[in-house]
Amino acid sequence: MGRESKKKLEIRQLYKRRIFSFICERKETSRQEIAYALRISMPTVLQNVRELCESGYVQEVGQYESTGGRKATIITSCPDAKLSLGIDITKNYVDLLLVDLAGAIKEVKHVEMPFAREESYYKKLGELAKNILxxxxNLEDRLHGVGISVPGIVDEEKMIITYSHALGFRNLHCSVLSQYIPWPAYFINDANAAIMAELHYIDNDSTMAYLSLSNSVGGAVIINGELYKGINQRSCEFGHMRLIPHGKECYCGQLGCLDAYCSALVLSEACGGPLDGFFQKLNKGDPELKKVWETYLKNLAVAVINLRMAFDCDIMLGGYVGGYIEPYLPELRIMVGNLDTFGENGVSFLKACKCKQKASAFGAALQPINDFINHF
Ligand SMILES: [Zn+2]
Structure with missing residues (x-):
């Protein structure tokens, strides 16, 4: 192929990718809206939408109400055209979640399965993936890949999980973990996956910090829709920000880390049972747990204001505790407001996560989908 025609083909593919990506993003749209929003000529839009319809990735689903002229046809992506499986690996269990191209959840599975750096574990993981599918x-054609979320630091270039305290290892090659999964695997840190899940519900160009309050504390930051990963892929280890100098011992060996004060374990251990039990007893007025919760919120407020001072963007609370935080936000906002140096907007920057459960599995499942759309 000559240079000239290769360039033309690249431009045509670029137009098609932009149009397809726009249709997926908008949920529903029209040819006119595509042409206007992407500044692409109507004949190019018509041709690309026709080709996308023919290949089964896009469909016409009806007509918009007329605003005077000809009625515009409603176009959507065909959500079933591609599927993706998300797997969240944790210390004690595995969550699996199957999603379609539009991010709709098709199937969910939770399996109690303690992590072990052993062949039998990897094999079981492969079986679980195959079983849910x-x-x-026509899965061979439709499954674009498997997103795998891990509680550890993922070096995406070398494809190595360099460190996972929760799973108790250093330097595990990703291909070892996914060796029995016969589809392309995309690895992602669990907090990064959770923030990607949130991004699905809001503007793709958002900037925000996500504080994950699970059995360990972590986080992620998105700047204009892009994850900030840090030079060593260790950005946003919020759990090891120093909250109280010479304070309680953290699992990392240092003293006074946020994790020692704000992990979900602080609450579940106080009630001697699962986290849900903590909030049930708290709501029934248990005086001891009320004290624990007040202290927890006080510490959390300091963490939130520190993040706000550092990033000057929305702060979202997620992870296990984030799923329960909504009713307590007004109280927490007051506490954060009292610490706010600028304090002019009533702490509206503090938000609860929208994805209350299985956020990491969902975010992981979105990785192959995003890859498919980006390389269309
Ligand atoms: Zn620490």
Whole structure:
């Protein structure tokens, strides 16, 4: 192929990718809106939408109400055209979640399965993936990949999980973990996956910091829709920000880390049972747990204001505790407001996560989908 025609083909592919990406993002749209929003000529839009319809990735689903002229046809992506499986690996269990191109959840599975750096564990992981996909037709063509979320630091260039305290290892090659999963695997840190899940519900160009309050504390930051990963892929280890100098011992060996004060374990251990039990007893007025919760919120408020001072953007609370935080936000906002140096906007920057459960599995599942759309 000559240079000239290769360039033309690249430009045509670029137009097609932009149009397809726009249709997926908007959920529903029209040819006119595509042409206007992307500043692409109507004949180019018509041709690309026709090709996308023919290949089964896009469909016409009806017509918009007329605003005077000809009625515009409603176009959507065909969500079932591609599927993706998300797997969240944790210390004690595995969550699996199957999503379609539009991010709709098709199937969910939770399996108690303690992590072990052993062949039998990797094999079981492969079996779980294959089992959840049974019963979905034409899977070979439709499953774009498997997103795997891990509680550890993922070096995406070398494809190595360099460190996971929760799983108790250093330097595990990703291909070892996914060796029995017969589809392309995309690895992502669990907090990064959770913030990607949130991004699905809001503006793709958002900037925000996500504080993950699970059995360990972590986080992620998105700047204009892009994850900030840090030079060593260790950005946003908020759990090891020093909250109280010479304070309680953290699992990392240092003293006074935020994790020692704001992990979900602080709450579940106080009630001697699962986190849900903590909030049930708290709501029934248990005086001891009320004290624990007040102290927890006080410490959390300091962490929130520190993040706000550092990033000057929305701060979102997620992870296990984030799923329960909504009713307590007004109280927490007052506490944060009292610490706010600028304090002019009533702490509206503090938000609860929208994805309350299985956020990391969902965010992981979105990785192959995003890859498919970006390389269309
Ligand atoms: Zn620490």
């Amino acid at each position: 049974k019963g979905h037709k």
